[in-house]
Structures are given as C-alpha cells and as structure tokens.
Amino acid sequence: MFEAVLLTVITAATPLLIAAIGELVVERSGVLNLGVEGMMIMGAVIGFAIANQTGSGTLGVVAAIVAGMAMSALFGFLVLVLVTNQVATGLALTILGIGLSGMIGEAYIGVPGLDLPQLYIPGLSEIPFIGPVFFQQDAIVYMSFALVAIVAYGLFRTRVGLVLRAVGDNHGSAHALGYSVIKIRFAAVLFGGACAGLAGAYMSLAYTPQWVENMTAGRGWIALALVVFSSWLPLRVVVGAYLFGAVSVLNLHAQAVELDIPSQLLSSLPYLATILVLVLISANRRLTLVNTPACLGKPFVPDR
C-alpha cells in the first residue's frame, strides 16, 4: 500500500521536478521566465502528437523538448535582444502556449495515447522496496534524477556553472570581464525550455497518456514557486517537488478512503500549499537574500 502511494508521488513529482530544475538554471543566469506553463503545455501536446503520428515514444519526447526550446527561443529573443519586460513577456508566452496547444491538440482529444514503457534497471530494481519505487520507472523519471545531479554538480563545481552564476549575480562585471551576457543567458533560457518541454512530454506520455486541453493545470506555475522554495538550490528542488507530489496525490487517495471532504477543497490543496510555502520561505529574509541571483529579472543592454 505504502509502496503504491509512493509510486504515485513520484509520477506526480517528476514533471514539477524537471520543469523547476530547468527554471532554476534560467533564474541563476538572471532571467525570470514566467512562461514555464506555456512551454510545458506545448511540450505535452507536441510530444503526444508526434508520438501518435510516428508510434515512437522516443521521437515524441525529442519533439517535446524541441517544442519547449522553440518557445523559449521566442521568449529569449524578446527579453534578451529587444529587452522587453520579463514578467509581461513570460505571461505572453504562457497565454500563447495555452492557445497554440489547444489549437494543435484539438485533433487529438479522446485519441488513445502512447504510454512510455517501464525500464527495469538491472540489479537496482531488485532491491526490496527501493527497487520497485525508484528503479522500475520510465526513462523520463531516470532523466529527472540525472538532470538534478548534472545541474547540482555543474552549477557549483564547474567553470560553466561559475560563469552562469556570475552573469546572474552581476551582469555588469561579467560583461566587463569579456563574457557575453546575452549569449550565456540565451543558452540558459533554451535549457529551461528544453526541461519544460520534457516535463510536458511526461504529462502526456506517462502521467496520463492522453491529450486533455490545459492538462498541465498550473504545474508550470508551481514549478516556478518551487524554485523560490528551493532558494535556488537544486537539491532543495527535489525535496520541494516530492513534497508537492505528495500533496497533489492526496486527492486521489482521499477518494479511495472515502473521506467526507469536498473534492474541490482537496484539489485546491497544491495551490494553497504553494502560497503557504512561499510565505514561509519569503518571510525568512536572510535565507532568500543570500541565494537570490542579484540580477534576477533585470534587463541588460550591453554598453558598447
């Protein structure tokens, strides 16, 4: 029973984890991309459509990543080259993504989807309890583990990570040192887009293998909140994502034990929990100030 609950927690947490890890890198470079929801839903619909057309889940996942990157490139061009307001541009990306996905997905409503196969990791998957929960999953779940490790190591233990953080903390100095602030930020934005697209593919190819309009249901926004919750530290994103995964499956399991609580109240728990968590984190000024990228959301026009 506990094992089964934990399995649902992981499936609910994975899209949040992937999208949040991507956005963390974006924000570490000093850019605030509020369009996660829009990129994610585009990943979901394109992933579903391509998997459906070709019969290949792998191609679907790749297409979803490309779709997320294409969306983020649009955002990057506006925000980095034309120096538009980041908050408003991110919102525009979300509005566009939801509309575009609805238009593309209309042909796929009610079409049975393709479920990504479970891959058993030899050896590890036979460990009692841990094996079935963590190592009998589909490829995207493993990719989420790898992403966390790569980002956690890359940000704090490599030169690339150092430069990225420098650009996010003080773009003036990074520019003076000869780093191309805009190129580095663009790369980070594209990485964030790829992650959001992958998270979307997980929604439509693994979490619920079908296309439903608006199926991400605010998960992109929760991912943004997770980045704040993590105070921009990758390992804390993992904790946050799994906590939120747990909150969002409460609905499912409460129905099973027939609690007399309105289902709408249970459905609103993840959103209320997000608010609560944001309040708790931001009330602690020291914690947030230490790790917040100092140039987050600030425009940069190179002074030539």
Added chain:
Amino acid sequence: MRLELVKRKEHSQMMALLSPLIAVGLTALAAAIIFSITSHNPLIGLYKFFIEPLTQQWSLEATIDKATPLILIGCGLAVCYLSNNWNIGAEGQFVIGALFGSILPVLFPEFENGATLPLMLIFGAVGGALWALIPALLKTRFNTNEILTSLMLVYVAGLMLDYLVRGPWRDPGGYNFPESRIFSDAATLPEVFGGTMSMSAPITVIVAIVLAVVLAKTLKGFEIRVMGESPRAGSFAGFSAKGLTLFSFALAGAFAGLAGTMEVSGSLNQLLPSISPGYGFTAIIVAFLGRLNPIGIIIAGFVLALSYIGGEGVQSAMGVSNEIASVIQGLLLFFVLACDTLILYRIRMVSRRVPAGEASHV
C-alpha cells in the same frame, strides 16, 4: 548582421502612439499566416475575424458585451502595473466578486427592492477587493512574490465557484444541474439603449474616464506613476510603497469583482461552474495594448473583444478551431511588448565587421 539597440535621448512620443498600431498590424499578418498554414483563405479569415463582427448590430452588441469586463478589469490592472505591482490574478478576483455579488439573489431571493442591485454591485466590488488583498498583504507583510500568489488564488477561486454551484448554492428546483437559481428581475442589470446590452457598458465607460482623470490630474495619480518609475524618488516624496501595493491591488480587485458581478447579473443571470472565458487573463493584454492608459484601454478592450467574437465567427464559417482566438491574443501581447522597445530604443542592423567601439559613434 545583428541587431543593436541604441537608447533614445527621450521617449519617442510618436512611437508611443504608433507601437500599438504596428503590433495590431503584425498580429493581423501573423493571423493571415496561420490561416494559410491551416489551408484557409487568409483574406476571408481576416475579414471574418476582425471586420465582420463590426458590421451587424447583434455582433456589435456582443462585442461590446465582451469588451466591457475586459475594459473594467484592464483599468484596475493598469493601476497595478503602473505602480509596479504584478497582479495577474484578476481572473480569480472576477470570480470571487461574482460570488459575493450573488449572495443576495442566491441566498436571499425574496429580498427584492430598489436596494438589491446597488448592494450586489457593492458586495461584488468588496469581494474582489478582499480576494486581491490576500496577495497584497502577503507581499507587504512577508515579502512574498505577488505574481505567484495572485495566480494560485485563481485556481482556488475557480474551485470555490465549482463547489458552490454543485453543492450548497445549486438551484433546488434545477433538476440537479450544476447551476444556481436564476436571478430575479430586481437582481438583473437593466438593459439600455433599447437593445440587449446591459447597463454594465455605460458604468464601465464612466469608471474608465474617472480613472483617466484621477491618473492624469490628481496627486494619487502622480503617486502611482512615480512609485512605478522610481520607488526611491517616491519614498523621498513621502509616498509609501506598501500603502500603494495595498491600494492598487484593492482597486484592481474591486474593478474585477464589479465586472464579475455585472457579468452574472447582466449577462448570465445565474452562477454556472464557469463564468469567464478567461477575461482576467485577456485583460492583462488589454492593459498593455492600451499602454496602461484608461482611454487606450477602452480601445484595446474592443480589439480584444473582437478576437472572441471573431474566433467564434471563423469557427462557424470556416471550421477553424476557435482556439485561434487565444493564439492571436498571445501573439498580440508579444508584438505589443516587442514594439514597445521602439519607444525607448532605436533598432539598428549592424554589420559584423564594424568594430563595436566605432559603431556607437556613428
């Protein structure tokens, strides 16, 4: 070749007027491309989408009907955005306003007199303002990011409405349909100009004009603009950033709540599980397209309302998905933001071979 931005010495007045027009033009071009890609005639598509709604009385009235909530919500959001408060939860404030405004007609249907409507409108505005004050208070008290909290409350508000119309507020004589009882005549906004339009349109225009005067001519208006452009300068003038956050959120919430109440009282006549086709989000685009100016917002509200009616038009006439309306709305916001760059910067194509240092002296 690459693009380079050259800062203008001062804001370009001409571009400030032109940029929304350029943006609408580019959006129409993009729409034509989308029609072509989906193998429809782009000219017929553009005509059906942007022009035809203006040619018949019923569709013109329907456009005004849709423009009204967009304008009212957009006006409130403009005050938030001018003062650098990122309220993106107007959709939720609209819903909660509608719920508060429906307390009298749903729970006290026998309360029918001249005070019913004014009280409903006041309740609606208060409800929206209270809902908007949640993210504002969390921001001023705990320094919580208002973008995320105001958005999360949209989902919560939607679920609350869903719960009420399926549960305690369901019409007892309604065969179990998820809807409230139909409002009595005393709780229905009267129609004006002999048509099907409710009084919400004239009320909205009056609110927008009053706001335009307040923003342009009063100290409060000055405070809003100063605090948005330079909070430090504003604080020297004795303006309080926290006070303004609470004020702008409460005002935007009240406007959205009023719009919500007028929508259920004037158009829907009852509560349903869903009462808005995304007015609260579309109003964000309206606010920006209108350059955060109430008079501009009235015009922008019409343009965006056209997209709803035009979307239905191309769907029924050409079989294009009516989702094209939200695609066009999203593109429009992108173009508006991109064109606004022209107000502050000149854009120049620079050849790669020119050394960067020399280019800036040209």
